Amino acid sequence: MHPAQLPPEGRPGSVAVGDVVTEAGAVIADVTVAFERWGRLNAERDNVILLEHALTGDAHACGPAGEDHPTPGWWNGMIGSGRALDTDRYCIICTNVIGGCRGTTGPGSPHPDGGAWGSRFPAISVRDTVTVERAALRALGVTRLAAVIGGSLGGARALEWSLMHPEEVDRALVLCVGARASAWQIGIQSAQIQFIESDPDWLGGDYHGTGRTPDRGLGFARRVAHLTYRGELELDDRFGAAAQPGEDPLGPMRTADRFQVESYLDHQADKLAARFDAGSYVTLTDTLNRHDIGRGRGGLNDALAASTVPTMVAGVDTDILYPFHQQEHLARNLGNCLGLRRIDSPTGHDGFLTEFDQVEDIVLEFLDAGR
Template identity: 60%
Template sequence: MTIDPRSLPASHSSVSVPIGTFTTEAGVDIPGTELRLFAWYEGSAEEAVARPVIVIEHALTADGNADDWWAGMIGPGLALDTERYLVLCANCLGGCQGSTGPSSAHPDGGHWGSRFPALSIRDLVTAEKTLLIDVLGIRRIRGVVGASMGGARVLEWTFMYPEVVEAALPVAVSARASAWQIGIQSAQIRFITADPCWQNGDYHGSGNIPSHGLGQARRIAHLTYRGELELDERFSTDPQPGENPYGPYHSPTERFAVESYLDRQAEKLEARFDAGSYVTLTDALNRHDVGRGRGGMNAVLGSSQVPTMVAGIDTDILYPYHQQEHLSRNLGDFIGLSKITSPTGHDGFLTETRQMTIILDKFLTKAALLAQR
């Protein structure tokens, strides 16, 4: 690895890194592209660049600050041990946390808005490869790890740049978007684009944002992220305190407790995430298909040359466990399948810290042994 230590941000911090003009798979140029890079390591940057690199791929509405959303996983003595590894995570292209996306300034003035092109999962990975390999100078990555949309990027790394990746751990994801996933995700996009404040995507700087549409999209999405058993145990049919959903007429101000919970999730996302990024990245997930243009899904899985461990959650509604079993049966260099048992559904990779730690320990032990071959 020939990475210049001066190119790293200080540990537990981030820096925006220019990667030049990025051209999408479909042939659209994005001049002046930047990605926001976060890093974690103990000691000096000079010491860190000599360690194996672990790349974390974040999920749809997360960001490069993995230490914030993956609590208990990154740090000295933790699963992603910052005394042993240089841990990196970049906010993806199209995002809204420091990387170039629809809310970014356009070189010709104003914001990108409707001028920002559609992206594929492969575009996101190509941008990250440009950042990590071409700009920073990393030559080998010990492990690429990610869940959900991050897991889709992990899979694409193994097919697009197998010469760089020593091992991969995709979690709670499938080889391609299913019709059900496309349907539920397209419904979320339509809620946002039907909001009068959407303005064909050119709402940035107008003083009006499509918060209602984004909130509706989040309510639907959050139900697919959590488990049916968990929600029923937490909320049952209880009314929200002080409200009465059993009254003689329906009223949006008289809610069940679960409605209040979903309203709060919507409010939190509206405060921190751009609707344009939500549409762009959800559409990228709809386009996810490792077999596209490569001879078919199972054929390309069988051609995999990167040792890949797979993990899933037993109660996942969004990416059911049978999809990870399918990966395990078809991947050409498959090194293990782990099941996370959790009532919380798709978000089990975030909530089940102990189980996820065991999986990462297993994965990194195998990756280290494979790297010695």
């Protein structure tokens, strides 16, 4: 079988990978995986860096917003000729995760039996996302990765790649994630799921095609999530306790008037509802809750100690969602750790997306380590 064709650089592509059996035994039929690429495959097809996006990201890691992309690339400036992810040297491929809503099969996708998958879409684990990505890469004729890089949910995927298929990964860079979901993460993420599932327009997950969408519940979920993505100092420096211009949240009666930070969170909620499917948000948030590299491997420390792939770990010092001590635990116990790097930022968890200079230095060091 001839490998599938790569699309032009920075343009959407997709490959069909057939039926996928999940870790828990469910079947997802006729899976399609969306992806983008930058740079060229070499003759050996072994110069691929797999780039893993976070929860509400997608395959558009580089490039402007446009007809195919509602937002600019989430790692713009990191990818290109002479950049940290050098397209003169590497072929960068970014896949959209299974369960997503930007081209890869997810709850909003057509079901083989008609209608959208909706409530019929199975729960998926981080390991399932790797299984699907690996099938997509093999359809492209890629059987070895020069590196896998990801942050947050993408970092969990990168970590699982290094443990599930160490013979196929030369090195891994794991950013802003831990070895498993903590009780705090599961608690706050489950609350977000409940916001969405409590929305009357959720319709048990089968709202697709009805003209109704659970945007109110998704907005509540996003407000809470965004507070965990950003830093307390950053938000206070930006907004403090100031009122939104033209509004008075300190009046004699409680009204809909807002503080500035409330207006900011409303804006973030509206932006997400305009570009992201609530069913995918529920599915992928549950995927994060299921993250546990120790499951079936003798526990966290045994699983990490058995790792053979050279792995660099990095985190943000003000991250409250995946605190830096979780990256310290990874680095301390990984069997082949290239080092631990700290991103200093008031921004919090999103620092791996916003602190360009620091992250660029980390990526360059990671790719040059041992060469």
